[in-house]
Amino acid sequence: MAFIRPDIIRPPSEAASYFLPLTFGCSNNSCGFCSFYGQKLQIRELEEVKKEIDALAVFSQFGIHTAGQPNIVYYIANEWDGSRIFLQDGDALVYPFPQLVEALEYLNNRFPHLERIASYATAQDILRRSNEELIQLRKLKLGILYMGVESGDDTILQQISKGVTSQQIIEAGLKIKDSGILSSVTVILGLGGTDHSQEHATATARVLSALDPDYAGALTLTLVEGTPIYNQVQNKDFHLISPLQSLQELKTIIENSNFTDCFFSSMHASNYLSLRGKLPENKTQMLAQLNRVLSRNDFSLLRPEFMRGL
Ligand code: SF4
Known part of the structure; x- marks a missing residue:
């Protein structure tokens, strides 16, 4: 079956990256809220990945299109400044390790001035890799991993079929840092x-x-048609929180978190209020901003429903 090029779903901070697909879908396609729910994982052939890297290198250097590459390659490449690569898709770290190493080596070889390579990863992917393997990837410029924690509550993690416990999520996160x-x-x-x-x-x-x-981001649950949570809401088995309740949750999280040096944000388009700051330094200001909105009980201060996005 031909490889399906995934749509671009990326963290806000990767807006300027080149999006290189290694996989389509997610290996843990069971999370009950996620747009990847039920999608079948596809692993892209390494040779195909290398051909795209070659085409990107030729285009970046000479502005020439290589036959056989889709237009999207040049569309992204046109906007690309050559510094960052984001590996698609939902958990590209699941790509078989020897091939992942080869893909990163190939990228480094073709683009010796790359600053950083990034990827989404599940806690399962990270726990499957040894410390040495992660260090090897870091030396090949894998500079940041984006991991969905979703909730710290084990019952909720089970209800959404996350496939890991909060303890395993903590172990995976600490392993990235190590x-x-x-x-x-x-x-x-x-x-x-x-x-x-x-x-x-x-x-x-x-x-x-x-x-x-190093970074933590809050999103707000947004219903995706066809997912288990969407169906539970339709059947009135799950009751969505109100926009102001979402701010109350955000406040509890900021109030009760203890970080050494974390950039915390709720800038994602799904949120009703955009906040950002360094924690712990900006904790007081961020809580004051939340309290101001909460105490006024004023919906006009929030992002309108029609402007929210995934
Ligand atoms: S692991 Fe992440 S990308 Fe995969 S289904 Fe769950 S939430 Fe979606």
């Missing part, structure tokens, strides 16, 4: 619904503190 790769993690406001909002926020703050990542 290898010298930057860690960027995301949590999802509203994942416990109205029934478990407080437990979700408190447990998530606990796990974030244990992870002590």
Whole structure:
């Protein structure tokens, strides 16, 4: 079966990267809220990856198109400044290790001035790799891994079929840090619904503190048609939190997290309020901003529903 090139789903901080697909879908395609739910993982042939890297190198140097490459390659390459690569798709770290090493070596060889390579990774992917393997990847410029924590609450993790416990998530996050790769993690406001909002926020703050990542981002649950959570909402088995409750969760998380030096943000388009700052330095200001909006109970201060996105 021909490899399907994935749509570009990326962290906001990778906007300027070149998006190089190694896989399509996600190996852990069971998370009950996710747009990857039910998608079958496809591993791209290494030779095909190398051909795209070659085409990118030729285009970057001479502006020449190579036959056989799709237009999207040149569309992305036109905007690319040559410094960063983001490996697609949902958990590109699942790419078989020897081939992953070869792909990164090939990239480094063709683009010796690359600054950084990045990828999404599941906790399972990270736990499967040894410390030495992660260090080897870091030496090949894998500079940051984006891992979805979603919730720190084990019952919620089980309900969304995350496939790992909060303890395994912590182990995976610490392993990224040990290898010298930057860690960027995301949590999802509203994942416990109205029934478990407080437990979700408190447990998530606990796990974030244990992870002590370089970057942490909050997203807000956005329903994707066809996913288990979408169906539960339709059947009234899951009750979505209100926009202001999402800010209350955000406040609990910021209030109860203890970080050494973390850039924390809720800039993602799914959120009702965009906040960002360094924690712990900016904790007081960030909480004051949240309190101002919460105390006014004013929906006009929030991102309107129609402007929210995945
Ligand atoms: S591991 Fe991440 S990308 Fe994969 S299904 Fe779960 S949330 Fe989606």
